Amino acid sequence: MNPPAGAARTGGLTLALSVIGFFLVLTSYYVLRPVRDQLVGAAGSSSLPMFYAVVFVVMLALTPVFGWLVARFPRRRVLLGSYLSFVLCLFAFVPAFVAQDRIGAVALGQVFFVWVSVFNLFVVSLFWSLMADVYRSAEARLVFPIIAFGGMAGALLGPLLTRLLVVRVGVPSMLVVSAVTLLLALGALLVVLRRADANDRGENAPLGGSIIEGAKAAISQPFLRYMTLLMLFSDGIATMAYALMADYTKAHFTDNAARTAFYADLDLWINGLGAVLQLTLTPLLMRRVGTAWALVLPSVVNCVLLAWLAFHGPGDTILFGFAVPLIAIVQIATRGLTFGMSKPAVDALYTRIPREARYKGKNFIETTVWRFGDLLVTSGLQGLRALGVGIAGIGILCATLAALAVEVARRAATSPDLEPESDERRRG
Structure with missing residues (x-):
């Protein structure tokens, strides 16, 4: 299979290594995710506000650190230092999981939930910021769906490995599997950056600027406000x-x-849907009718599903002759559409803003804003339940949020401060 024509400037090998890198990044993450989520399932949703509160505090502490790093060090050093730090942490967790019975599942679960959330946000966000550096805007529309599809393959392999191996080798060994795949991802991405640096040394320079410029950009720039x-x-x-x-x-x-x-089964269904979208509908929309449709359509579907949840409830519904929890259908559809359609569209749009905003504004939104939203929503859910609001009221409220998201997504994709798409230039 020949690489897309737009990839000629960066080379077919660069694209192949980008796909492999993201495949390994998401394999590493999805080996860990079922282990984390079962701990949350053991505690129930009442524990989530506390979990997310800790995550939010950690994000507030680490986001300036990330901004300081990208302001003063070349992207190669940021990548190397970040990924190696997470690998070392994975190995450090191994003895903790060996001693899980003595430590206690709840205490270990709280720490591990926070750490895996930080791992996901920083490792994946940094990957896409690097990809937005390597590929130009017109290239991104062609290659980002392919790269994201490689990630979806990793997102399928990760939970499958966990399901197959955890009963045989135990939970501590799964941390080693995750660490090894992340190291392999780092190797592939370092080669990608070396090839990109050979073509354009200027993009490898430190960004400079203040550590709070990401937050300022998210407030001052129209596109980043819509993304927030x-x-x-x-x-x-x-x-x-x-x-x-x-x-x-x-x-x-x-x-x-x-x-x-x-x-693990839930993740397989979610990521399977995302992979199908990456292979079929998402590239068709982005190439034929534009990125805006790929950003708006998921919110439309979410609105319909949440209205269904409001009137039906979260219990079993009949789907293709099988009884399936409706809440599982909602989660599969919302997350599958996010990973399979919204994410490639958003990352393609980020190639059309200045480089500093890509690193700092994007990272601020995808770390601090995201986890503040988690804390706000889970705390609000507990408050609504305390007031006697049932699943119908919660579903209607979320359907309203989805309807608002439709308009915000449309405005984001047509924001006046987005740079025009061009084959011929990169932003500095």
């Missing part, structure tokens, strides 16, 4: 579904292994 709102609305929907799923698994599963297997 879209993150809050979309996160509200996804976090609500995640919390309701935690309550469902707490009520229906008492065995840790069975609960882990259920979450």
Whole structure:
């Protein structure tokens, strides 16, 4: 298979290594995710506000650190230092999981939930910031769906590995599997950067500037303001579904292994849907009718599904002759559309803003804003329940957020401060 024509400037090998790098990054993450989620399922949604509060505090502490790093060091050093730090942390968790019975599952679960959330946000966000450096805007529309599809393959392999191996080698060994795949991803990305540096040394220079410029950009620039709102609305929907799923698994599963297997199956369905979209509808929309449709359509579907949830409830519904929890359908659809359609569209749009905003504004939105939304939504969910609001009211509220997200997504994709697409130039 020949690489897309737009990839000629960066080379077919660069594209192949980008795909492999993202495949390994998401394999590493999705080996860990079912282990994390089953701990949440054991505790139920009532524990989530505390979990997310800690995550939010950690984000506030680490986001300036990230800004300081990219302001003063070349991207190669930032990549190397960040990924190696996470690899070392994975190995450090191994003895903790060996001693899980003595430490206690709840205490270890709280720490591990926070750490895996930080791992996901920083490792994946940094990857896409680097890709936006390597590929130009017109190239991105062609190659980002391919790169994201490679990631979807890793997102399928990760939970599959966990499901197949955890009962044989134990949880501590899964951390080693995750660390090894992340190291392999780092190797592929270092080669990508070396090839990109040979073509354009200027992009490898430190960014300079203040560590709070990401937050300033998210407030001052129209496109980043829309991205902030879209993150809050979309996160509200996804976090609500995640919390309701935690309550469902707490009520229906008492065995840790069975609960882990259920979450692994859920991730397989979610990522399978995302992979199908990456292979079919998403590239068709982005190439033929523009990025705006790929950003708006998921919010439209979410609105319909959440209205269905409001009137039906989270319990079983009949789908293709099988009884399936409706909340599982909602979570599969919302997350599958996010990973399979919204994410490639958003990352393609980020190639059309200045480089500093890509690193600092994007990272601020995808770390601090995201986790503030998690805290806000889970705390709000507990407050609504305390007031006697049932699933119907919660579903209607989230359907309203999805409707607002439709308009915000449209405005983001047509924001006046987006640079025009061009084959011939890069932003400095």
